[in-house]
Amino acid sequence: xxxxxxxxxxxxxxxxxxxxxxxxxxxxxxxKFEKIKRAKAAARAAFPDIELIDLGVGEPDEKADDGIIAxxxxxxxxxxxxxxxxxxxxxxxxxxxxxxxxVFSVDGIDPSTEIVHSIxxxxxxxxxxxxxxxxxxxxxxxxxxxxxxxxxxxxLGGEVYNVQLTKENNFLPDLSAIPADxxxxxxLLYLNYPNNPTGAAATPAFFAEVVDWAKKNEVxxxxxxxxxxxxxxxxxxxxxxxVPGAKDVGVELHSLSKSYNMTGWRIGFVAGNPLIVKAFSxxxxxxxxxxxxxxxxxxxxxxxxxxxxxxxxxxxSRRHDLLVAALNEIGFKAEKPKGSFFLYVEAPKGIKxxxxxxxxxxxxxxxxxxxxxxxxxxxxxxxxxxxxxxxLAAGEEEERRVIGEIKRRLTDVEFEF
Numbered sequence: 319x320x321x322x323x324x325x326x327x328x329x330x331x332x333x334x335x336x337x338x339x340x341x342x343x344x345x346x347x348x349x350k351f352e353k354i355k356r357a358k359a360a361a362r363a364a365f366p367d368i369e370l371i372d373l374g375v376g377e378p379d380e381k382a383d384d385g386i387i388a389x390x391x392x393x394x395x396x397x398x399x400x401x402x403x404x405x406x407x408x409x410x411x412x413x414x415x416x417x418x419x420x421v422f423s424v425d426g427i428d429p430s431t432e433i434v435h436s437i438x439x440x441x442x443x444x445x446x447x448x449x450x451x452x453x454x455x456x457x458x459x460x461x462x463x464x465x466x467x468x469x470x471x472x473x474l475g476g477e478v479y480n481v482q483l484t485k486e487n488n489f490l491p492d493l494s495a496i497p498a499d500x501x502x503x504x505x506l507l508y509l510n511y512p513n514n515p516t517g518a519a520a521t522p523a524f525f526a527e528v529v530d531w532a533k534k535n536e537v538x539x540x541x542x543x544x545x546x547x548x549x550x551x552x553x554x555x556x557x558x559x560x561v562p563g564a565k566d567v568g569v570e571l572h573s574l575s576k577s578y579n580m581t582g583w584r585i586g587f588v589a590g591n592p593l594i595v596k597a598f599s600x601x602x603x604x605x606x607x608x609x610x611x612x613x614x615x616x617x618x619x620x621x622x623x624x625x626x627x628x629x630x631x632x633x634x635s636r637r638h639d640l641l642v643a644a645l646n647e648i649g650f651k652a653e654k655p656k657g658s659f660f661l662y663v664e665a666p667k668g669i670k671x672x673x674x675x676x677x678x679x680x681x682x683x684x685x686x687x688x689x690x691x692x693x694x695x696x697x698x699x700x701x702x703x704x705x706x707x708x709x710l711a712a713g714e715e716e717e718r719r720v721i722g723e724i725k726r727r728l729t730d731v732e733f734e735f
Contacts, residue, residue, distance in 0.1 A: 336473045350679065354694065357686040365690060371724060373705040374692040376514070376660075378579040383626045386578065389619040393612035403608025405599050406435035406587075413618035414572070414587045421547055421624050422557035424589075431592040432565070434599045437609045438584040439544050439573040442598070443467040443508075445605055446540055449597040450505045451476040457506040458537070460491050461698040462515050467508050467540065479504070482699035485664070489518035493531045501535040507568075509558070510542040512549065515696055515704035516662040517655025519553065525561040532567035538594065539568030544586070545658040547577040547627045550635040553656045559590055569594045576659070577627045578620045585609050585617045634659045637707035637717055644725040649733055661705040662696070666733035678703050689727045 321343060324330065333342040348356070354374060362370055381387070393399050411429035418424035427433060436442040443466040447457065453475030459468040461480045468478040479500045481491040491509070509528065511520035532539050541558040549555050558570050569590030575581040588598055620626060638654045641661055645652040652663045665681035668674035675681040678695035682703050685691045693703040711717045 350695065353679070353683070354686065354692065357683055358692055361687050361690050364687075368690050369723070370690045370692065371709060371720060372692045373707075373709055373724075374694045375706055375708050376694075377581045377708060378576060378630070378659075379708045379710050380579050380630075382579045382583070383620065383623075385623065386580070386616050386620045386626070390612055390616035393615040394610075396612070399611040399615070401611070403435075403611050403614060405603060406608060407611055407614050410435050410587070410614040410618045413621040414589065417621040417624065418557060418559065418589060421555050422560050424557050424559045426565075427559070427589060428592070432595055433587055433589045434595050434602065435609060435614060436571070436586045436588055436602070437606055438575060439542055439571045439586050440466055441584075441606070442571050442586065442588055442602075443540070443542060444470050445601045446598060447471045447474055447476065447506065448601045449594070450538060454503070456500055456504040457508065458496065458500070458504050459508050460510065460513075462696040462702075463508070463698075464510060464514055464542065467506065471506070476505075477503075480698075483513070483516055483518070484699050489513060489516040489662075490520065490524055493527060501537065504535065504537045507532060507537050507539050508542065509539065511556075512545040512655065512657025514545065514658060515660050515694065515702075517658045517660045518662075519549070519656035520556060520558075522556065522561055525556075525558050525564065528558070529561060529563040529567055533563070537567075539564070541568060541570045543570050544573040544576050546572065547624065548631045548634060548659065549657040550631065550638065550654070551656075565590050567591070569598070574617050574620055577630065578617075579630065580617070580620070583613055583617070585613050634707050636714065637709075637721075640717060640721040641705060641707060641724070644721050648725065648728050649735055651735070659707050661707065662702050663705065664735075665695070665701045665703050666735050668734050670732040670734050672731070675701070677701050691724060691727060
């Protein structure tokens with residue numbers, strides 16, 4: 319039976335207000351990613367013989383390292399790994415602590431009390447508000463950004479205060495601009511660096527400012543760091559926890575999805591303040607029974623071999639160089655990010671003598687439908703599009719071909735900026 323057949327039944331009246339109440343499922347708005355999906359389908363139907371170049375995918379384009387896969391197979395075959403993992407195995411926690419020390423120079427993390435595994439960063443972000451948010455409390459979020467922590471804050475009766483990330487401020491939030499009454503009511507401050515979608519990187523000075531602000535206003539910091547180890551051109555991976563005082567005010571969320579090509583494996587960890595880690599662990603214990611132990615052991619193998627991530631970062635760095643150069647030759651003002659696999663570029667105003675682009679979404683739709691190049695628009699703080707360098711390409715020659723094709727398609731019109 320279809321969804322529509324049940325909309326007139328009692329079930330329609332039972333939905334919670336947080337997801338729309340009795341109007342759930344009747345919303346006819348088409349959201350950004352659905353618009354992209356539909357535009358891609360339309361472009362493929364209209365031009366079946368032309369390659370659609372997908373620069374919108376926000377996940378790795380290759381499988382996990384062979385050693386990680388082999389470790390999973392080995393551990394999955396062991397009967398002792400078949401049971402519930404609950405809040406994780408010591409082996410994974412210890413590997414995570416060593417990883418923070420080796421890659422990020424984070425000292426003094428106790429794996430037994432200051433680290434707990436998560437089934438990826440998204441569930442961790444979804445659960446974290448349950449440890450802190452009461453009705454009327456505030457979570458401070460950055461826009462553009464990843465909204466999950468904010469969504470669950472609202473589910474719990476809390477409020478979200480948005481801080482814009484602007485080019486003028488290097489895509490860092492202006493903490494001094496947060497109103498005093500908001501800071502007083504706030505329980506959580508969400509940060510994400512290297513940032514999705516902007517690719518911006520934080521600095522030790524900025525994180526020190528965050529620590530001071532959080533202490534002054536008694537706000538818990540949640541730093542979402544899935545791209546933290548993917549840095550380029552000599553930039554050393556930076557952890558919030560490496561800054562003095564950070565562990566006094568917050569936690570950091572790490573994931574192996576992006577840095578180890580383990581997106582579908584769903585494994586990460588929360589590290590930092592032991593009281594926050596304990597509270598999150600209690601919430602988590604009432605939400606899941608832990609990730610499969612064999613996956614945790616395979617992830618521990620990966621964390622012990624950070625050279626895997628370094629090789630992945632070299633590939634993304636190379637692709638960024640090619641894409642930035644190609645776009646700038648066309649007239650864009652693209653700047654290679656310091657981290658992540660995202661390139662955030664201001665959309666042109668239009669085509670000389672032709673179509674205008676009032677928003678980033680207008681430009682993104684044009685790229686998909688007219689040029690068969692997929693991107694993701696962001697209009698939260700200016701008109702931008704996000705390109706991802708995780709496009710499918712086997713080897714450097716194929717990478718150059720893809721970027722060359724992008725450039726060719728974009729040079730038969732003249733953009734106005």
